[in-house]
Amino acid sequence: MLEAREIVLERRGRRLLDGIDIAIPSGLVTAIVGPNGAGKSMLLKVLAGELAPTAGSVQLDGKDLRTFSALALARRRAMVPQSTNLSFPFTVVEVVRLGASVPGFDGIKTRAHELADQALQCVGLEGFGARLYNELSGGEKQRVHIARALCQLDAAHRAEGETTVLMLDEPTSSLDLAHQVRVLDEARRQASIGRAVLLVIHDLNLAAAWADDIVLVSAGRIRARGKPAEIFDNGILSEAYGCAIQVNRTPAPGVPYMLPHLIAAASRRGEAG
Amino acid sequence: MRQGRERVGYQLIVVSVLVLIAAVLASLSLGATGITLSALGRVLHAYVFGSTDAERVTEQLVLLDIRLPRTLLGVFVGAALAVSGAMMQGLFRNPLADPGIVGVSSGAALAAVATIALGNSLAAPWTKAFGVYALPFAAFLGGFLTTTLLVLIAGRRGQLMVGTLLLAGIAIGAMSGALTGLIAYASDDRELRDLTLWSLGSLSGASWPKVMAILPFMAIIFLALPRVTRALNGFLLGEAEAFHLGIDVERMKWLIIFATAASVGAAVAVAGIVGFVGIVVPHFIRLIAGPDHRFVLPCSALLGAALLLLADVIARLAVRPAELPLGIVMAAIGAPVFLHLVLRRGVGGLE
Amino acid sequence: MLKVSSLAPAGLVCALALAVMTSVTSAQTEKPGAAPPSAVVAIGGDITEILYAIGAEKRIVAVDATSQFPPEALQEKKNVGYMRALSTEGVLSVNGDLIIASDRAGPPDVVKALKSAPVKYIEIADDFSPGSIANKVQQVARAVGLDAAGESLAARIGRDFDKLAELRKQIKRPLRVLFLLNVANGRATVGGAQSSADAILKLAGAENAAATVTGYKPVSDEALVEIRPDAVVGMRRSGSGHETDQIASIKGLSTSPAVKNNRILQMDGLYLLGFGPRSPAAALDLMRWLYPELPFAQTGHRQ
Numbered sequence: 008m009l010e011a012r013e014i015v016l017e018r019r020g021r022r023l024l025d026g027i028d029i030a031i032p033s034g035l036v037t038a039i040v041g042p043n044g045a046g047k048s049m050l051l052k053v054l055a056g057e058l059a060p061t062a063g064s065v066q067l068d069g070k071d072l073r074t075f076s077a078l079a080l081a082r083r084r085a086m087v088p089q090s091t092n093l094s095f096p097f098t099v100v101e102v103v104r105l106g107a108s109v110p111g112f113d114g115i116k117t118r119a120h121e122l123a124d125q126a127l128q129c130v131g132l133e134g135f136g137a138r139l140y141n142e143l144s145g146g147e148k149q150r151v152h153i154a155r156a157l158c159q160l161d162a163a164h165r166a167e168g169e170t171t172v173l174m175l176d177e178p179t180s181s182l183d184l185a186h187q188v189r190v191l192d193e194a195r196r197q198a199s200i201g202r203a204v205l206l207v208i209h210d211l212n213l214a215a216a217w218a219d220d221i222v223l224v225s226a227g228r229i230r231a232r233g234k235p236a237e238i239f240d241n242g243i244l245s246e247a248y249g250c251a252i253q254v255n256r257t258p259a260p261g262v263p264y265m266l267p268h269l270i271a272a273a274s275r276r277g278e279a280g
Numbered sequence: 281m282r283q284g285r286e287r288v289g290y291q292l293i294v295v296s297v298l299v300l301i302a303a304v305l306a307s308l309s310l311g312a313t314g315i316t317l318s319a320l321g322r323v324l325h326a327y328v329f330g331s332t333d334a335e336r337v338t339e340q341l342v343l344l345d346i347r348l349p350r351t352l353l354g355v356f357v358g359a360a361l362a363v364s365g366a367m368m369q370g371l372f373r374n375p376l377a378d379p380g381i382v383g384v385s386s387g388a389a390l391a392a393v394a395t396i397a398l399g400n401s402l403a404a405p406w407t408k409a410f411g412v413y414a415l416p417f418a419a420f421l422g423g424f425l426t427t428t429l430l431v432l433i434a435g436r437r438g439q440l441m442v443g444t445l446l447l448a449g450i451a452i453g454a455m456s457g458a459l460t461g462l463i464a465y466a467s468d469d470r471e472l473r474d475l476t477l478w479s480l481g482s483l484s485g486a487s488w489p490k491v492m493a494i495l496p497f498m499a500i501i502f503l504a505l506p507r508v509t510r511a512l513n514g515f516l517l518g519e520a521e522a523f524h525l526g527i528d529v530e531r532m533k534w535l536i537i538f539a540t541a542a543s544v545g546a547a548v549a550v551a552g553i554v555g556f557v558g559i560v561v562p563h564f565i566r567l568i569a570g571p572d573h574r575f576v577l578p579c580s581a582l583l584g585a586a587l588l589l590l591a592d593v594i595a596r597l598a599v600r601p602a603e604l605p606l607g608i609v610m611a612a613i614g615a616p617v618f619l620h621l622v623l624r625r626g627v628g629g630l631e
Numbered sequence: 632m633l634k635v636s637s638l639a640p641a642g643l644v645c646a647l648a649l650a651v652m653t654s655v656t657s658a659q660t661e662k663p664g665a666a667p668p669s670a671v672v673a674i675g676g677d678i679t680e681i682l683y684a685i686g687a688e689k690r691i692v693a694v695d696a697t698s699q700f701p702p703e704a705l706q707e708k709k710n711v712g713y714m715r716a717l718s719t720e721g722v723l724s725v726n727g728d729l730i731i732a733s734d735r736a737g738p739p740d741v742v743k744a745l746k747s748a749p750v751k752y753i754e755i756a757d758d759f760s761p762g763s764i765a766n767k768v769q770q771v772a773r774a775v776g777l778d779a780a781g782e783s784l785a786a787r788i789g790r791d792f793d794k795l796a797e798l799r800k801q802i803k804r805p806l807r808v809l810f811l812l813n814v815a816n817g818r819a820t821v822g823g824a825q826s827s828a829d830a831i832l833k834l835a836g837a838e839n840a841a842a843t844v845t846g847y848k849p850v851s852d853e854a855l856v857e858i859r860p861d862a863v864v865g866m867r868r869s870g871s872g873h874e875t876d877q878i879a880s881i882k883g884l885s886t887s888p889a890v891k892n893n894r895i896l897q898m899d900g901l902y903l904l905g906f907g908p909r910s911p912a913a914a915l916d917l918m919r920w921l922y923p924e925l926p927f928a929q930t931g932h933r934q
Contacts, residue, residue, distance in 0.1 A: 077523055077526050077528045078528070079526075080526065081526025084524075088518075091518055093516055094373035095516050095566060096571060097516065097571055098285060101285070101571075109525060109526045137285075159525065311720045312721040312724030337749045338723065341749065345747075347720070411739075465848075468847055469812075470715070470735065474737070477716045482738075485740030487740055487744060490740070601711045601718070601724045602718065603716065
């Protein structure tokens with residue numbers, strides 16, 4: 008269980024996160040949603056141990072994150088940041104294998120290739136291993152990093168029952184529809200084998216369809232938390248985003264899907280024309 | 281195909297070892313006197329049983345007291361410069377970064393210039409205390425103190441800011457440059473000539489005490505190498521990602537900076553300023569085996585040492601019995617090779 | 632200090648090894664040299680010049696790059712490079728049996744290594760005084776076993792300097808003379824106090840007009856206006872005959888008595904500043920040009 012208590016984060020006198028209490032359960036996909044600048048990525052970084060909170064604490068299985076060494080933490084959670092750029096021409100497989108290079112994993116030397124191959128397959132990059140990272144498209148690069156994180160979690164040896172967390176910051180932002188589905192299916196599969204999966208995601212419809220649990224953040228605070236069906240409500244969303252949002256539902260089982268107020272937008276176009 | 285680059289990497293290590301062995305043998309058997317390694321047996325025999333034959337004594341002097349320490353110094357200086365270059369490029373994520381960025385070179389140059397020019401006046405107690413080692417000690421201390429100052433500036437919030445380090449490095453470099461210029465302005469013709477020669481680098485003053493003096497620094501860099509390999513690979517993805525991969529980012533940055541400062545400071549102290557190795561050798565290796573530091577670091581050490589020995593052999597043979605400054609030879613043989621590589625292989629395989 | 636203490640154990644082993652090696656080599660250098668040396672390595676332009684002057688040129692096997700006089704030295708002998716950038720093996724490779732070097736030779740480690748080599752090494756002290764030139768001549772001559780030739784050359788040099796001193800006494804008003812090392816981009820580098828130029832100007836009975844600076848320094852036009860020299864001495868370089876015009880065109884000197892009266896002289900740099908056996912003659916030449924009214928003997932050495 009990854010848990011944050013009373014998190015406050017301040018940078019240059021600005022309060023970016025304010026009193027965040029959140030628990031990320033294993034076996035579920037939790038999605039953090041909210042408007043731009045709400046503090047979603049900051050929250051993810053605090054939960055990953057990358058940023059130390061100004062006040063409050065983050066605990067992994069009841070132990071404060073600050074007591075973990077970088078190495079111990081790397082065995083328990085993998086994170087894919089929003090964007091990464093490489094200064095030197097690594098090949099795809101070299102990047103992915105970095106995930107399997109965390110010291111202390113037994114027998115990794117021999118299994119690294121196998122693990123890297125598996126991870127690449129999970130994100131639909133079979134046969135890309137020898138390609139140069141810098142020559143890939145944006146979406147392919149994003150999937151390479153996700154594969155690296157999967158490889159890191161698969162390679163880690165740890166005690167039975169310890170929580171492992173997969174954190175993805177906007178994993179679908181540069182992916183086409185097919186690969187959005189592929190990556191989110193993979194996230195589901197990770198949850199199904201007992202990992203806690205935490206996504207920051209902009210696309211409310213994807214969140215509604217793939218996440219078990221939605222955390223709505225705005226202005227550094229958690230505004231609402233619950234199942235997609237509960238959170239995705241006209242009033243809650245319109246208030247959080249400051250914009251009229253129409254929530255509709257698919258036929259059974261009734262997955263919510265969201266649209267901006269289309270009639271209003273079309274009528275504005277009409278006036279302008 | 282998948283394992284292509286890795287196999288190339290291992291092959292490159294083997295080739296580098298062979299090249300270095302060849303360079304060491306060349307460095308031991310070539311020189312102005314025409315004494316070759318074939319004299320080694322006689323020399324050792326004479327050494328063990330004692331001999332006063334003048335020819336043996338000269339052979340012994342040349343092989344054991346001139347060429348051997350010179351070769352060892354060459355190996356260290358070349359390896360230290362190339363490895364430091366590779367580490368700086370990894371840390372700053374820039375293939376053009378060079379050990380000079382952390383202020384070692386400018387600080388060492390300032391201290392060396394001060395010792396050369398003020399040796400008879402202000403710095404007289406210093407030169408008296410250390411004799412012929414006043415210059416190397418001063419250069420080392422100068423480089424080390426500058427780096428420490430720089431790291432204190434860039435790391436004042438407990439975190440080493442790489443960007444601040446770069447900018448502060450430029451500022452401190454300019455400041456020591458100005459002081460160096462001031463001293464050069466105040467020195468006479470002969471001192472100026474000495475300064476110029478020092479700045480062109482040379483291994484001609486090699487001696488056993490110098491070899492002994494740099495051993496600890498050689499140890500530092502070789503102990504640091506295996507510890508920073510994975511960290512440098514992680515840094516290529518950025519500091520945040522390196523942290524997520526379990527790398528203790530801050531500790532690694534300090535370790536890399538201090539290993540660089542110590543080894544480059546020692547190298548500058550014994551050989552003056554020798555450019556080029558730190559940028560060219562790692563780049564060459566990345567072109568062949570990719571940027572994986574498991575190969576870049578050891579191959580840099582081996583090939584950097586070999587390249588420096590090769591340049592030194594040319595430096596001592598080209599105008600014998602006189603000697604060319606090492607820096608000149610290094611640039612003369614390195615630059616064309618480098619240009620050829622860049623033209624043929626592109627900058628870092630980004631065709 | 633830091634370095635030494637941290638390698639004490641390793642150093643001890645090596646020190647032992649070194650002690651053995653050096654004891655062998657030093658035993659070698661003690662060998663009494665009955666026959667005069669026949670293969671001399673001369674390091675320092677003045678030393679080469681002295682060897683040629685006492686007729687020992689056949690015994691020289693190699694010289695350094697500063698040995699520009701006589702010109703045949705660098706043409707006929709091996710060149711071990713610039714005297715402050717020697718190479719131990721390079722110097723040893725010419726198979727000399729005696730090294731005579733100026734105390735300015737370097738780098739220090741190489742000199743140290745050469746001194747411990749099984750070749751005799753004689754160091755000659757050097758400063759810009761008449762006494763030291765005679766001393767150098769005697770030392771160098773003794774080293775190659777030509778004591779008599781050395782004594783007579785030293786005596787001649789001593790006499791020449793005495794003559795100069797006599798002549799200096801007859802100078803009524805010493806001229807203020809500026810020495811110009813070079814003029815680059817219209818900026819002049821002058822010889823200040825404690826420079827070799829200062830020494831030779833004094834020997835020639837002149838007052839150094841640039842004594843306010845020390846050593847060879849570039850000075851601004853404005854400072855030159857202040858200096859107002861009576862005469863200017865510049866260095867002649869091979870292949871350019873227009874340097875007198877160049878000196879005359881320096882703005883800061885245009886109002887000086889030197890330029891107004893066209894008192895500008897170009898002299899060979901090595902001859903003037905070499906402080907070898909030709910030094911008295913160089914000083915005399917300069918004095919003759921500065922004070923033509925003095926009673927010079929007819930037998931001056933005109934360069």
